[in-house]
Amino acid sequence: MATYLDTQAPPRVELTAADRALAQALQINGRASFRELAEVLGVSDQTVARHWARLRSSGALRVLGLTDPLRLGESPWFVRVRCTPDAAESIGRALARRTDTTWVNLISGGTEISCSVRTPEPSRGDTLLLQRLPRTPRVVDVAAHCLLHVFFGQNLSSINKTGPLTPEQAAALAPPAAPPPPAESGPAVGLDSADREMLDLLARDGRAPVGELARATGLSPSTVRRRMAELRAEGLLYYDVEYHPDIVHRAFRASLWLEIDPARLPEAGNALAAHPEVSFAAAVTGAANLFAAVDVPNAQFFYRYVTESVATLPGLRHTATAPIHRTLKGPGPYLPPAPRPE
Incomplete structure (x- = not known):
């Protein structure tokens, strides 16, 4: 199909x-x-x-x-895969066809891949993340962050904030x-x-x-x-x-990786989740312990958002950003069929 x-x-x-x-x-x-x-x-x-x-x-x-996944005792992960310049799209397509992945994106100008991966049991989390991906030809580096808590997402999306x-x-x-x-x-x-x-x-x-x-x-x-x-x-x-990726997303999308004082993480996560620009926000493991997906009209708007709204988050220590170049797969485990001709 x-x-x-x-x-x-x-x-x-x-x-x-x-x-x-x-x-x-x-x-x-x-x-x-x-x-x-x-x-x-x-x-x-x-x-x-x-x-x-x-x-x-x-x-x-x-x-x-x-x-x-947390209700099933599974381990959800955010994974960033850095590839050689000619390999990101082909590896991203292969990841998108797996049923244990969702939200497969090309980021940083198309030289990296970000995706969500869920594993059946915490003890089996290294099957894809630590064994297969690093040994894949043309994969330079893999970073994995376990999802701990969702502040905004899953059954909620941007249209909950902006719909009529x-x-x-x-x-x-x-x-x-x-x-x-x-x-x-x-x-x-x-x-x-x-x-x-x-x-x-x-x-x-x-x-x-x-x-x-x-x-x-x-x-x-x-x-x-x-x-x-x-x-x-x-x-x-x-x-x-x-x-469909072509009909909803605004002209500029990016991932935010924020380092927050652990004592302020719930406060910062809830504040970030309320921003109209944020389509997903979650606490994750790692030095950058708060992740968000952002959807804005253009790069200038993103600059103002980061320097004004993000900069005022409680407990913020460090900010890293990565523009999303293309979405290869959305929220479900199965890729959608191509639209039927009219």
């Missing part, structure tokens, strides 16, 4: 105001029915269905059902708040084979029909609905909207 990696010039799809309202609604509640979405958006069911069909078939966006829905509309769609992440004692949620089959399908299509999920898992439709609700209430399952 073809993917965006194999598409030389994917069609650009502009989001209208109605499209953005629907995208924000789906970011809040990815499995809301057309009727529920229509009630909140103030349009007909048929209008919502028509907008969704156009956006999905054009490759503009898709809804994904994803899992929190009113607070009342957003609240009408919002699911119950999930409990805090599990303690050091281990995973809070256990999964059986049916759960894993269902979650694998949702990672490909977060709005997969209940009947399709029931056939794949061997469960009844009512059991599928109940189990999805349980996993979501427990904070393991969440829904995210993946956009």
Whole structure:
């Protein structure tokens, strides 16, 4: 099956105001029915269905059902791979095709790769990070940082901050708040084979029909609905909207690696998460213990953001930046299919 990696010039799809309202609604509640979405958006069911069909078939966006690795006792990592100048894209494409990677980006003018990697168990974290990547030809250096806490991201994205829905509309769609992440004692949620089959399908299509999920898992439709609700209430399952890279991101994107006084890290992380420019923020291991992805209109705006907003973060000791050149893979484990021709 073809993917965006194999598409030389994917069609650009502009989001209208109605499209953005629907995208924000789906970011809040990815499995809301057309009727529920229509009630909140103030349009007909048929209008919502028509907008969704156009956006999905054009490759503009898709809804994904994803899992929190910390809820599964897995180890999530941020990895930076420095390559020889001619190798970053080919190695990045290979990483993007792996199901244990997400958010594969070419950074620093396309000479480095950044990506997120999740490993099934902490003891197996060196399988990709410490063994295979450093021995890959034309890889110069690998740096890995374990994710410790997410301040903004996962089920939240930039459209939660900038979308057109009113607070009342957003609240009408919002699911119950999930409990805090599990303690050091281990995973809070256990999964059986049916759960894993269902979650694998949702990672490909977060709005997969209940009947399709029931056939794949061997469960009844009512059991599928109940189990999805349980996993979501427990904070393991969440829904995210993946956009085609050409339609959402602003002209200048960058990664921030900040060194924060450990005593001020929660305060700084929460302050950073509130910035409208920030699409992701998390505490990580290493000297640079706060990571963020930033999306702004241009380099001049980024300069003002770093020197004005970032500079005032509590406990800030050091700042490093890396411009994002190109996104090869988004939030899900599977690459999206190429858009269907109209």
